[in-house]
Amino acid sequence: MVRLKGFVKPEDQIGMVRMCRQPGKGPGGFYRPSFKNGAKLNLWMMSLGKNWDSTLRSYGPTRPFDGAQTPTIPDAFKMIALTANSTASEFPQINPDVCIVNYYTNSGKLGLHQDKDESDRSLTKGLPFISISIGDTAEFLFGDTRDKDQATKINLESGDVLILGGESRLLFHGVSHVKTNTTPTWLKEATGLRPGRINLTFRQY
Numbered sequence: 001m002v003r004l005k006g007f008v009k010p011e012d013q014i015g016m017v018r019m020c021r022q023p024g025k026g027p028g029g030f031y032r033p034s035f036k037n038g039a040k041l042n043l044w045m046m047s048l049g050k051n052w053d054s055t056l057r058s059y060g061p062t063r064p065f066d067g068a069q070t071p072t073i074p075d076a077f078k079m080i081a082l083t084a085n086s087t088a089s090e091f092p093q094i095n096p097d098v099c100i101v102n103y104y105t106n107s108g109k110l111g112l113h114q115d116k117d118e119s120d121r122s123l124t125k126g127l128p129f130i131s132i133s134i135g136d137t138a139e140f141l142f143g144d145t146r147d148k149d150q151a152t153k154i155n156l157e158s159g160d161v162l163i164l165g166g167e168s169r170l171l172f173h174g175v176s177h178v179k180t181n182t183t184p185t186w187l188k189e190a191t192g193l194r195p196g197r198i199n200l201t202f203r204q205y
């Protein structure tokens with residue numbers, strides 16, 4: 001696992017918030033996903049590139065619940081993810097065809113889980129996923145099991161990048177809480193971003 005603190009430049013963070021708005025409001029935009037048992041996740045989600053469905057735990061070109069086509073990943077997003085990927089030179093380079101954008105309000109969270117719905121090829125090669133945090137700081141947990149009491153806690157701040165690849169690709173991870181009022185003032189002023197946190201994960205299916 002590699003953490004690149006403050007890797008995403010302020011102008012790129014501003015650009016990413018603005019760029020999320022257009023697809024975020026349209027078809028295929030942000031919605032509250034559910035688990036198989038019908039309970040809602042504590043976040044809003046939008047998939048770019050390919051759709052990830054939280055009930056089926058699989059990828060596809062459209063969203064099963066409303067048939068919406070998945071918006072494309074903006075090239076400018078890809079460039080930022082690829083630059084981070086090559087900075088963490090211990091991991092193979094991916095060609096991202098999926099970007100999952102999560103929006104957490106200040107009561108948002110995400111339980112410990114592994115990301116293992118990508119292709120067998122992607123997982124056996126340990127192809128990394130690249131996570132970018134924007135807005136309020138998250139307390140992020142990771143560990144070898146689903147037990148949150150044994151997990152390590154780190155803060156992910158606006159502009160931080162976290163890369164899980166190779167041996168760390170299947171680490172359990174999650175977000176225990178989002179810290180109120182921690183978005184940088186310049187980001188709030190430039191974008192009018194509502195309180196909360198955006199996380200983008202770039203993956204290769």
Ligand SMILES: O=C(O)CCC(=O)C(=O)O
Nearest residue numbers: 100102115131175199201
């Ligand atoms: O919000 C985060 O930092 C993690 C998101 C995540 O684990 C996921 O989308 O699979």
Ligand SMILES: [Fe+2]
Nearest residue numbers: 113114115173
């Ligand atoms: Fe994840």
